[in-house]
Amino acid sequence: MTRYKCNVCDKGYRSRGELRDHVNYQHIGQTQHKCPVCGKALATRRCITRHVRRAHHGVKEGPRDKICQQCGKAFRDKKGLREHEFIHTGERPLSCEVCGCTFRQSASLYTHKKRVHKIYPPRREVAVVGDTPQEGSKSGTVAPSSAD
Ligand SMILES: [Zn+2]
Ligand SMILES: [Zn+2]
Numbered sequence: 001m002t003r004y005k006c007n008v009c010d011k012g013y014r015s016r017g018e019l020r021d022h023v024n025y026q027h028i029g030q031t032q033h034k035c036p037v038c039g040k041a042l043a044t045r046r047c048i049t050r051h052v053r054r055a056h057h058g059v060k061e062g063p064r065d066k067i068c069q070q071c072g073k074a075f076r077d078k079k080g081l082r083e084h085e086f087i088h089t090g091e092r093p094l095s096c097e098v099c100g101c102t103f104r105q106s107a108s109l110y111t112h113k114k115r116v117h118k119i120y121p122p123r124r125e126v127a128v129v130g131d132t133p134q135e136g137s138k139s140g141t142v143a144p145s146s147a148d
């Protein structure tokens with residue numbers, strides 16, 4: 001059990017070392033432990049292990065928490081899931097404005113236009129300095145895939 005009690009906040013610890021680490025970190029504001037990777041000050045040696053695992057090793061994984069309700073496939077981003085779900089709904093929300101072909105995924109439409117029509121969509125996010133955008137002149141001829 002916890003034999004060593006902090007007499008400041010009454011927290012219990014199993015070893016004198018842990019208690020000392022706690023007092024140092026919480027009440028004195030110093031520590032002997034720091035992350036070997038980023039140098040962050042940590043309360044105990046165990047904290048280092050946990051911190052390293054979380055902060056430095058877990059990065060790659062990324063939460064795949066967007067789950068398809070139909071087949072259980074997991075996605076990292078909402079867009080991927082949404083486009084995947086069209087497979088189940090049969091929806092083809094994207095259409096080529098040249099030939100009218102429909103597509104489920106913006107990537108497919110994009111490659112279709114490139115391959116079939118040799119259309120390379122212009123980059124629309126280029127900001128030209130000193131050129132004020134005209135209000136109300138939104139043209140209706142923009143590709144539908146440019147939304148969001
Ligand atoms: Zn304490
Ligand atoms: Zn770190």
Ligand SMILES: [Zn+2]
Pocket residue numbers: 068069070071072073084085088
């Ligand atoms: Zn699915």
Ligand SMILES: [Zn+2]
Pocket residue numbers: 096097098099100101112113116117
């Ligand atoms: Zn087309």
